[in-house]
Amino acid sequence: MTGVAVRVDALSVERSGRRVLDGVSLEVPAGTVLGLVGPNGAGKSTLLAAIAGILPAATGTVRLGGSDLAALGRRDIARMVAWMEQHSANDIAMTVDEVVGLGTFPHRGRAWSRAQQADAVAGALSAAGAAHLAGRSWGRLSGGERQRVGIARALAQRPRVLLLDEPTNHLDVSAQLATLECVAGLGITVVAALHDLNHAARYCDAVAVLDGGGLHRIGPPREALSSATIARVFGVATSVLSHPDDGRAVIALDGHLGGAGYSSSPRDPRS
Amino acid sequence: MSRLRPSLAAASALFLAACAAPGDADPADAVGGSAVPSASPEVAATAAVAPATIDNCGTPVVTGTSPERIVAIKSSAAELLLALGLEDRVVGAAFLDGPLETGAGGDGGAVSVISDGLPGQEAVLALEPDAIFAGWESNLSVDGAGERSRLEELGVLTYVAPSACKEADYQPHPMTFAVLMDHIREAGDVFGAVAPADALAADLEARLASIAPDERGLTALWYSSGSDTPYVGAGIGAPQMIMGAAGLSNIVGDVEDTWTSVSWEAVAAEDPDVIVLVDAAWNTAENKIEVLQDNPATAQLSAVRQGRYVVVPFAASEAGVRSVSAVADIVDQLAGITVQD
Amino acid sequence: MAATARSAWGLSAVLALALIASLAAAASIGVAGLSLGTVWQVVADHLGLAAADVSALTDAIVWEIRVPRVLTAAAVGAGLAIAGVVMQALTRNPLADPYLLGLSSGASLGAVGVLLLGLGSAVALSVALPAAAFAGALLALAASLAIARAAGAIGPATVVLAGLAVSQFFAALTSLVIFLTAQGDSYRQVLAWLLGSLAGSTWTTVVVAAAALAVVLPLVVAWASRLDAFALGDTAAQALGFSVRATRLALFVAVSLLTGAMVSASGAIGFVGLILPHLVRGLTGGIHRRLVPAAALGGAVFLVWADTLARTIVDPRELPVGVVTAVIGVPAFVIVLVRARRRRAS
Numbered sequence: 001m002t003g004v005a006v007r008v009d010a011l012s013v014e015r016s017g018r019r020v021l022d023g024v025s026l027e028v029p030a031g032t033v034l035g036l037v038g039p040n041g042a043g044k045s046t047l048l049a050a051i052a053g054i055l056p057a058a059t060g061t062v063r064l065g066g067s068d069l070a071a072l073g074r075r076d077i078a079r080m081v082a083w084m085e086q087h088s089a090n091d092i093a094m095t096v097d098e099v100v101g102l103g104t105f106p107h108r109g110r111a112w113s114r115a116q117q118a119d120a121v122a123g124a125l126s127a128a129g130a131a132h133l134a135g136r137s138w139g140r141l142s143g144g145e146r147q148r149v150g151i152a153r154a155l156a157q158r159p160r161v162l163l164l165d166e167p168t169n170h171l172d173v174s175a176q177l178a179t180l181e182c183v184a185g186l187g188i189t190v191v192a193a194l195h196d197l198n199h200a201a202r203y204c205d206a207v208a209v210l211d212g213g214g215l216h217r218i219g220p221p222r223e224a225l226s227s228a229t230i231a232r233v234f235g236v237a238t239s240v241l242s243h244p245d246d247g248r249a250v251i252a253l254d255g256h257l258g259g260a261g262y263s264s265s266p267r268d269p270r271s
Numbered sequence: 272m273s274r275l276r277p278s279l280a281a282a283s284a285l286f287l288a289a290c291a292a293p294g295d296a297d298p299a300d301a302v303g304g305s306a307v308p309s310a311s312p313e314v315a316a317t318a319a320v321a322p323a324t325i326d327n328c329g330t331p332v333v334t335g336t337s338p339e340r341i342v343a344i345k346s347s348a349a350e351l352l353l354a355l356g357l358e359d360r361v362v363g364a365a366f367l368d369g370p371l372e373t374g375a376g377g378d379g380g381a382v383s384v385i386s387d388g389l390p391g392q393e394a395v396l397a398l399e400p401d402a403i404f405a406g407w408e409s410n411l412s413v414d415g416a417g418e419r420s421r422l423e424e425l426g427v428l429t430y431v432a433p434s435a436c437k438e439a440d441y442q443p444h445p446m447t448f449a450v451l452m453d454h455i456r457e458a459g460d461v462f463g464a465v466a467p468a469d470a471l472a473a474d475l476e477a478r479l480a481s482i483a484p485d486e487r488g489l490t491a492l493w494y495s496s497g498s499d500t501p502y503v504g505a506g507i508g509a510p511q512m513i514m515g516a517a518g519l520s521n522i523v524g525d526v527e528d529t530w531t532s533v534s535w536e537a538v539a540a541e542d543p544d545v546i547v548l549v550d551a552a553w554n555t556a557e558n559k560i561e562v563l564q565d566n567p568a569t570a571q572l573s574a575v576r577q578g579r580y581v582v583v584p585f586a587a588s589e590a591g592v593r594s595v596s597a598v599a600d601i602v603d604q605l606a607g608i609t610v611q612d
Numbered sequence: 613m614a615a616t617a618r619s620a621w622g623l624s625a626v627l628a629l630a631l632i633a634s635l636a637a638a639a640s641i642g643v644a645g646l647s648l649g650t651v652w653q654v655v656a657d658h659l660g661l662a663a664a665d666v667s668a669l670t671d672a673i674v675w676e677i678r679v680p681r682v683l684t685a686a687a688v689g690a691g692l693a694i695a696g697v698v699m700q701a702l703t704r705n706p707l708a709d710p711y712l713l714g715l716s717s718g719a720s721l722g723a724v725g726v727l728l729l730g731l732g733s734a735v736a737l738s739v740a741l742p743a744a745a746f747a748g749a750l751l752a753l754a755a756s757l758a759i760a761r762a763a764g765a766i767g768p769a770t771v772v773l774a775g776l777a778v779s780q781f782f783a784a785l786t787s788l789v790i791f792l793t794a795q796g797d798s799y800r801q802v803l804a805w806l807l808g809s810l811a812g813s814t815w816t817t818v819v820v821a822a823a824a825l826a827v828v829l830p831l832v833v834a835w836a837s838r839l840d841a842f843a844l845g846d847t848a849a850q851a852l853g854f855s856v857r858a859t860r861l862a863l864f865v866a867v868s869l870l871t872g873a874m875v876s877a878s879g880a881i882g883f884v885g886l887i888l889p890h891l892v893r894g895l896t897g898g899i900h901r902r903l904v905p906a907a908a909l910g911g912a913v914f915l916v917w918a919d920t921l922a923r924t925i926v927d928p929r930e931l932p933v934g935v936v937t938a939v940i941g942v943p944a945f946v947i948v949l950v951r952a953r954r955r956r957a958s
Contacts, residue, residue: 052851078853085848091706092843093898102844105837106853139955153844157852165847388792498737499812500930502800523928532804534811537928539673540644565738567814571672 003065005030005161005189006051011060013043013050019058021046022213028191028206030065030160033184035204036193037225039234042210044193048163051191053077065160078106082159084150086166092138096149099138100124103156124155129182144175151182164192168199197238201225201249209233222249231257325457328408328436330419330429337463338402338428342385342395344416345406346371347432347591349382351455352404354471354592355464358382362398365390366410368586369552372593392417402428402462406589408437430461434509434590442529445507448479448516451590475595482598484518485605489544491519491581492574495530495588496554498562501538505531509590510547513583517601519545535568544610546574547601551585579608621902623895627909631686634913638682638920643927644673655679676814684813684877685919685933686912687821689884691828691874693892693911695867696885697904698832701839702860703768709886710871713771713864714752714778716880719872721786722748723805723879728793742820742876749872752778757864766861767846807932808881810919817877824873828866829908835859836900843898881934883941884911884918890948914940 006028013021021043028034036044049055051062053069062069064080072080082103092099103124104117112120125131130148133141141149147167154162164183168176176199183190184203194200200207201221208218209225211233217224222240230238230251237254322335341361343349346368352361353371358381364371365386386394395403395416403422405411408431411419419429433454436442443450452472459468491514493504504510504521508529514521522541523533546563548556560580563569574580581604587593640651650666654674657664664671695710703712711717722744726737759774760766790802804811832839838859841849850856871885892907915933918940922933 049847052847054847054850074855075853078851081851083848083851085845093893094840094843095897098840098897098899102837102840102852105841108837163851497801497804500804500809526929531929532800533928534643534923534930536673536677536923537643539669539677542669566676568672568676571669571676573669 003030004028004063005032005065006034006191007063007066008047008051009061009063011047011050011062012058013046013055014058015046015055020213021050023060024210024213024215025060026208026215026218028161028189030189031187032205033190033192033203035200035207035221036191036210037195037197037200037207038210038216041212042233043213044210045165046213047210048083048165048191048193051161052081052083052163054083075106078157079111080159081161081163082154082157084154084162084164084167086169094138096125096130096133096136096138096141096152097121099149100152100156103153106157120156120158121152124152127155127186128152129178142175143171144178147171147175147179148182151179155186159188161189161191162186164190166193166195169195197225197230197251201251225249225251323460325460327433327461328431328441329438330423330431332428332430332461334457334460335463336428336461338400340398340400341402341404341462342398342400342416343382343404343406344390344410345432345589346586347406347435347589348404349406350586350592351432351458352462353382355459355462355467357462357464357467360462362400363395365395365416366406368589369584372586389415391415396425396427400427402430404458404462405429405431405435406591407432407435428461430458432591433457443507444527446509446512446529446590448476448512448594451512451594452476454590455592471592475592479516479595479598482516482595482602484516484598485602486518487610489519489605489610490522490541491545491547492522492538492541492543493547493549493588494559495549496551497532498566500532501535502530502532503538504547504588505529509588509594512590513588513594513597513601514547516598517605519547519601519605535566539568539572542573544574545579545581545605545608546572547581547583549585549588550582556580556582577610579610581605581608624902624906624909627906627913631909631913631916634916635682635686638685638916639674639678641920641924642673642678643924644670646670646673650674651678680815680818681810681813681919681923682916683818684821685810685915687818687825688810688874688878688881689888689911689913689915690908691821691825691870691911692881692885692915693888693907694825694829694832694904695871695874696887697889697900697907698839698863698867699885700889701842701900702863703772704842705768705772706890707886708772709882710867710874711779711880711882711885713756713775713868714782715749715868715871716875716882717779717782717786718748718750718752718755719745719875719880720748720806721782721789722746722751723876724786724789724802727802727805728789738814738816742817745876745879746872748782749868749875752782753865753868753872755781757861766857766864771864804932805879808879808934809922809930809932810878810881810915811923811930813878820873821877824870825908828870829904831866832863832904833901835863836904839863839900839904840898879934881915881937883934883937883945884915887941887945887948888914891944894948894951 004027008024008026011021011024012019024047036047038044046055050057069077100121101117104112104120125134128148128151130152133145133149168179171179180199180203204221206219207221207224209216209229216233217229225240227238227240230236235257237257239252239254241250241252243250322333324331324333339360341352343352343361343364344366349364349367350372361382363385364382365384366389367384371382389410403416410416411429411431422429434443434446455472456468459465493510493514494501495504496502503523505526505528506524507527511521511524522543523531548559550556563575569575581601583597587597640648650670651674653664654666654671656662658675692710699708699710699712700706723741726740726744756771756774756778757766759777760770763770763774790799838854841852846856888911889907892910893903896902896906918936919933922931922936925931
């Protein structure tokens, strides 16, 4: 798919009467990976939820491949956008195939036959590098394996856009990188909220820095993740270096900035 | 609490008087103005009882005192006291099962009813009783009239109808009229009415002997309550005692319990000749007949199809002074019932 | 995957046969000691297949006591099991049961109120009691949902807490009503109702229970995939393309109607709705398209046998069936827990 996969125009979202996202506009070209970074409460999850059509827009629009989200039905949206959850539930009494099969939900009924569903599941499993897990019981998977299966489930939806909300928080580092590599290499449009700035720098084509419900900066990692921006938004001193192999941005942490520099967003519900 | 001191003192005085001079004082005379009919010298002599301790449902109770201020809980206790002529000494009755039957002593309507339900401790103690006669052991609990040990400390004698002891060891096994007479005599010892108790027991025994039980060997069900699962008289309690004396064979008679829940199927399997209906204000005999007729299964019982019912008032369904009349009443009702196969 | 699917359908087929056999057997077992031939004579007679030569009383025992009772037991067992499956899925909580929203306490309050009001007429009672129980259950449902809403939203956590509060409240009210109005031995009838019993089963209860099943079961089966999706979490489920809120609310109401109908027929029988889902899930897995029918059949078989035990094991007395389901159910539950733990550890 070419063109713009996701387009957000002056989007504002309210939750419990509070404006948690204010006037955000951005574009995600098809096939690229956009990383969303920002402190807690900046609005990353909210933005993802708005793109998925789960939270309504108070003002502004979201467009998926040119179609206005507000005009689409839930199932239509679900056929275009897949969501990967942060924490997989512990006790799902299903096999890997069955969990991945859940992803075909939006396509069941008139759209896909049983055979097509089975195809989608098999394809998704191999694209996610989880084909070897087929037939296993969910309860016995490790955290990293569950994440793979989660990706496979999202892929079984045959979406154009994949949304991930901090997909690597609870994994150990090798699982983290394996997940991000897999996701980045899929070739579909990905919007991922990430905690780790270096992950964003390494795997994303573009990074959007959110702060207090607003979009602070968006651009390639080297531009968006400048020391000045990081200091301003995160309240930490960093040096942005160049990787010796390919010159990509590598962010070295120098220290905490006390006093006025610490930005715990006044609108952070957790502060 | 201070109001109790005088009665505590009085109780102690009585106690000491009784202990100090066994055989000298007639407890009945010490209580001036009682309703006990004046005793002849021979009776007066035999009426003096040496204080003894009996085991009442596991609690020791001293006999030979003559409580002046008795609270009766449940009709069985109240009616026994009335039958012993102790009405003047009953300061209050509670948790009755129906209108009190006039006893040998006087008009039962003069007894003041302090509570329709189980009274609390304060309500009972406010009457400054020196004795409580409970028809059910559960009446004497923390959320009822009070725990027995506590009441003893306050100088209140507590006595439970022995046929209603909860612990299996104390339950009559089975309940018989002989046991009932013993209980009546024991109550006479406890409440200082030995002569009336003897007289009452003798009277009841004579009346019982004069009743000719039904000769036909009819089978019966004693239906107390319940519609889906009937609660019925079983093998060792008052219902069995009464039915046996009336000449009825209890279809649940081999269950070793006083009352029990059975299934209608079990009843249908036996198809009793007669159904004894317990008539209570909260669950009348008419109501039970409706239940029987409304249930398509029980409607087929021969007793239901032919209306072979005998009615017994609830207060007569527990062992007490009404039991003999209940037998007579049942025999009378049976005389009017014909059983064809 | 295909093999699992086949074996799961095989399980349902086996359970269906087991149910039919259980119904036949249970109808032939009872304290009245009727022979198999007699029982089937009566059934055949009523089905118009052959005439029977038995007394009216024997006919009544079979056709008015036993047959309605085993059929009601089957329907109630199925309904409670389904309700348990759905509640566990909607709240993602393995300890959820049909009475989660305070339904049993609400029904008890309704029933006890009617029992102790002394309606006088037994006929009126036989209609008023189930109706009041049902109404009480719905009242508890409304209260639970309202409280959950006030606490934020009708989500898994708020609903459990709201249901707990409502349950306690109605139970306390029930105790109060009993305390204020119970006379003589009327408390026994109340106690029997509170423990749950199939002794009052009639053809009416069969119809009521079966009707409730017929209405709710198709809905649950149609939404089986949605129930699966709930396991992923609310957001992920919503992103799969259906309204989580609306589905959850609709299913809570449907299951409450189902449970209310069952409770009105037989009182609050415990453990069936809690344990059957776990027992069956161990055999079919968590996909609801297979779990729901199997749980329904399993629940039916379980309760038919539990009730048969309850009404024969202490001849001529009757045990409350809730006692039997607990005595069987709790050890079964413990075994399931231990096995699950061992599976996770391996």
